Amino acid sequence: MIYLQLALEFLKIGFFSFGGGYATIPFLYHISQHYNWYTLEELSQMIAVASITPGPVGINVATYAGIKTAGILGALLATVSEILPSLILVLIVSKLLKKFKDNFWIKSIIECLKPISCALLASVAIGLIKPELKDINGMILLGILLALSWKSKKDPLFYILLAGIFGIIFHLFS
Amino acid sequence: MKKISLVKLFLIFTKIGAILLGGGYVILPILKNEFVEKRALIGDNDLLDYFALSQTLPGIIAANISMFIGYKLRGKLGAIIAMFGVIFVPFFTIVFLASVFNMFTNNFYINSALWGINIAVITLLILTIREMWQKTDKNIFFYLIFITSLLTLIFTKLSPFQAILIFTSVGLIYKFLSRPKEIK
Numbered sequence: 001m002i003y004l005q006l007a008l009e010f011l012k013i014g015f016f017s018f019g020g021g022y023a024t025i026p027f028l029y030h031i032s033q034h035y036n037w038y039t040l041e042e043l044s045q046m047i048a049v050a051s052i053t054p055g056p057v058g059i060n061v062a063t064y065a066g067i068k069t070a071g072i073l074g075a076l077l078a079t080v081s082e083i084l085p086s087l088i089l090v091l092i093v094s095k096l097l098k099k100f101k102d103n104f105w106i107k108s109i110i111e112c113l114k115p116i117s118c119a120l121l122a123s124v125a126i127g128l129i130k131p132e133l134k135d136i137n138g139m140i141l142l143g144i145l146l147a148l149s150w151k152s153k154k155d156p157l158f159y160i161l162l163a164g165i166f167g168i169i170f171h172l173f174s
Numbered sequence: 175m176k177k178i179s180l181v182k183l184f185l186i187f188t189k190i191g192a193i194l195l196g197g198g199y200v201i202l203p204i205l206k207n208e209f210v211e212k213r214a215l216i217g218d219n220d221l222l223d224y225f226a227l228s229q230t231l232p233g234i235i236a237a238n239i240s241m242f243i244g245y246k247l248r249g250k251l252g253a254i255i256a257m258f259g260v261i262f263v264p265f266f267t268i269v270f271l272a273s274v275f276n277m278f279t280n281n282f283y284i285n286s287a288l289w290g291i292n293i294a295v296i297t298l299l300i301l302t303i304r305e306m307w308q309k310t311d312k313n314i315f316f317y318l319i320f321i322t323s324l325l326t327l328i329f330t331k332l333s334p335f336q337a338i339l340i341f342t343s344v345g346l347i348y349k350f351l352s353r354p355k356e357i358k
Contacts, residue, residue, distance in 0.1 A: 015232055015233075016232060016334065019302075020229075020302075023302070024234075030335075045291070048288075049272075054191065054193060054194055054195055054267060055265075055268075056234045056236035063264070064268050064272055086232065086233030086234065086241065089231050089232070089233070091250060094246070109346065110230055112349075113338070115315075116320075116323050117306060118303055118306050118310075119321075119323040119337075120323075122324055125303065132296070138293050145293065146300065155195070159297050162290075163290035163291050164288075164290050167289040171289070
């Protein structure tokens with residue numbers, strides 16, 4: 001039963017997440033609140049590990065969520081379910097490359113998905129910041145990290161390592 | 175055109191999966207090196223076309239573009255082989271890390287680092303939003319959909335899936351009613 005639910009949730013992610021790996025986070029966030037598969041804290045760890053290990057972030061985090069939920073079989077199921085919709089779409093689109101690009105409905109759907117994806121990510125960012133607002137040190141760190149990326153976004157590895165080191169130094173001295 | 179064996183295809187994508195750090199935008203130069211420059215199996219323009227399409231399609235960009243290339247070189251089976259190749263090393267890395275990670279959850283250093291990493295994840299989310307925001311042409315339609323869906327998501331318990339269904343339908347009705355005359 002849990003396998004079926006897991007497959008279904010990750011099929012949804014594969015079909016409806018739009019904009020790359022981090023765009024799957026709103027779905028994973030929703031799962032953490034809806035099922036008892038993993039906690040919000042664990043999700044944060046999963047994203048961190050997924051960002052600093054080889055491979056596409058979105059796939060890594062699916063593998064991790066799958067293993068947390070239902071062991072190695074869960075990992076396989078979540079990963080494959082997430083990619084399956086893309087596989088089908090790639091096969092279809094490869095055949096009608098030209099028509100796809102100029103189709104009115106497809107263009108319109110994409111135009112709708114862009115603002116919705118932004119809104120989904122923004123709502124999750126708000127949900128994650130809320131509990132941290134009372135933590136002044138956390139807010140200072142957030143400010144520093146954002147200031148460092150004012151001009152250009154750096155590698156995810158950079159933020160995770162820097163924030164991890166900051167966390168250790170900060171806790172050693174308090 | 176030169177033909178590549180399925181085993182070779184799998185091995186190339188396994189290597190790409192193993193050295194890929196980051197996501198969709200990092201894979202492009204690697205693919206260019208492997209398939210355009212080293213082996214001349216794919217044209218530069220084709221690769222850029224696949225990259226644009228991969229961003230347009232739902233799902234993981236790096237997986238999408240790998241499957242496009244696999245399909246171009248060896249058809250359906252090629253797409254599947256490319257997909258399994260690119261996730262092969264990452265899959266076992268994660269499975270391994272997930273099983274050892276639990277041993278460290280009571281460690282002072284790990285927990286302190288995780289406190290900071292929580293903040294790093296929020297930063298990455300904010301930067302992703304900024305990136306998506308900058309890459310889109312924003313018109314009234316964009317702002318309307320963005321604001322209504324954001325407000326709805328904050329004040330209701332709508333799932334991402336439901337939100338996408340509802341607001342895409344609303345958007346499509348609007349698009350259909352305001353379409354240029356020649357489209358039926």
